[in-house]
Amino acid sequence: MNQSMISAASSMNGIQHKLDIVADNMANLNTNGYKRKSATFADVLTNVRQHDKDYRQPGRATPMGYTLGYGSYLTALSRDFTQGALKQTGVSTDFALEGNALFELELDNGQSAWIREGAFHYTIDPNTKEKVLVTAQGDKVLDKDGAEIRIGLDQEIQVNDKGQVFATKNGLTIVPNPIATLKVVKPISPELLIQTENNYYVMAPNTNRNAVVEDLDLTQNQAVHVRQGMIEQSNVSLIDEMNDLIQAQRAYQMSARALTSGDAMWGLANNLRA
Template identity: 45%
Template sequence: MNNSMISAKVSMTAIQQRLDVIADNIANVNTAGYKSKQASFEDALTRVQQQDDKYKQDGRSTPMGYNLGFGTRLVNLTRDMSQGSMKETGNPTDLAIEGNAMFAVQANGQKLWTRQGAFHFVPDMRPKVNPNDPDRMVLVNDAGHFALNRQGELITAPMNSTVAFDDKGNLLIRQGGGNAVITGQLQMVDIERPEGLVQLADNLFGLDAGVTENDVFGANAATRVPQASIRTGFLEQSNVDMTQEMALLMQGQRIYQLAARALTSSDSMAGLANNMRA
C-alpha cells in the first residue's frame, strides 16, 4: 500500500468520526440542556522526504525535500459548556441553571449529573418503612432519573401538596391553606474541571476514568452554596449553533469525497503499475 492510499484511508476514518460528532450535535439541537461537542484533530505522522541530488539545479528557489503526511487522526472530544438560551414553560418544576453548574441525579443506582431540568413529581412506589406513613411523590426528570438533594437523598413531597422551587433550588411545599415550608434543596454543583466529565446517554454526564468528584466539582461541592442560580418555569435549550453545524457538515462531506477520490486514484495507479510489471 503506497503513501497516498495510507493517507487517504486514515483521513477518511478521521473525517467520518468528525461527521458522527456533527450528526450527534444536529440530532440534539432541540434537546434541553444539551452541550455541543467539538472534535480536535492532528497529523497522524509527518516526515520530511529527501529528494535526489539531481533535483538540486541552479536557480531552484525552493528547498530540497518535502513534507510527507499520512493523514489526520482524532485527538479528543471537547464540550462547549456555554449557556444555552432560555425557554419559558410556566411549569413550576421546570428548572434552568444560570451559570456553570449541574444537577445531581441518580440513574440506575449511580450518581450522575445533567443540565436538563425538566423535572416533575411521580408517585413514590418504594415500599413504606411504616404502613401508616402518608403517600408521597418523588421528583424525577424526563428520563425517569431521580433528582438528589444536598444530602444525596431522593427529593419527596406529600401527595396532593403544592410544590415550587426558588432560585436557590429550595423545595417549598404548601399543604391545604397553610404557608409554604422549605423541606429540602436540590443538589446543584459548580463545575471546576469540565474536561473530567464523560457524556453518557439520556443527556447525562459521568466521571472520566481515574477522576474523582472533587476533581471535577471541587471539595464539598454537594453541600456548599453554588455560584449559579436557578430560573423556575424555564428550560435551558441546547447550545448547538445549527448554522455552524450545517457549514461544518458540508465541509466535512466535501473533504470526505476528496479523500475518497484520492484513494480511488491511488488504487487505479497501483493497478496500472502491476499490469505493467506483468
C-alpha cells in the same frame, strides 16, 4: 502511491468521525439541555524526506527536504457547555440553569449522575405517601446533603434562583425556611464526563469525583442561577452544523478521489510489470 492511499484512507476515517459528530449534533437540535460535541484532529505521522542533491539549484529560496504526512486521526472529543436559550414552560417542576453547572442525581445502583435538562416531575412513595422529585427516567433529584426532595401530597414546591426549595400549599409558603436546596455542581474536567443515552453525564471509569466536578453553594455563587418554570434548549446551531457538514463532505470527497487515483496508479504499475 502506497503512501498516498494510506494518507487518503486515514483521512477518510478521521472525516467519517467528524461526520458522525455533526450528525449527532443535528439529531439533537431539539433535545433540551443537549450540549454540542466537537472533535479535535491531529496528523497521524509527519516526517521530513530529503531531496536529491540535484534539487539544490541556484536561486532556490526554500530549504531542501519535503514534509510527508499520513493523514489525520481523531484525538479528542469535547463538549461545548455554553449557555443554551431558555424556554418558558410554566411547569413548577421544570428547572433551567444559568451558568456552567449541572443538577446531581442518584441512579438506581447508587451511582451519581448529572444532568443539564431540568424537566423533572413527581413520583409517589407508596410507603410514606409523599411526592418525590425525580427525572423523566425516575432517578432521584438530590438536595445539597445527598437526600431526596420530598413534599406532602397536597403540596407543591417553589424554588428561588439560589436553588432553595420551599413547600407551598394553595400558593402559600408553609414554613419560612427552605426544606431543601437543589444539589448543583460545576464540571471542572468536562472531558472526564461520559454522556449516556438519557442525556445524563457520568464519570469515566477510574476517576476521582473531585477531579471531575465541584459542589457549588449558590448562595455564595453569583455566576449560576436556577430558573423555575423554564427549560434550557440545545446550544446546537443548525447553521454552524450545516457549514461543518458541507466542509466535511467536501474533504471526504477529495480524500476518496485521492484514494481512487492511487488505486488507478497501482493498476497502471501492475500492467507495466506484466
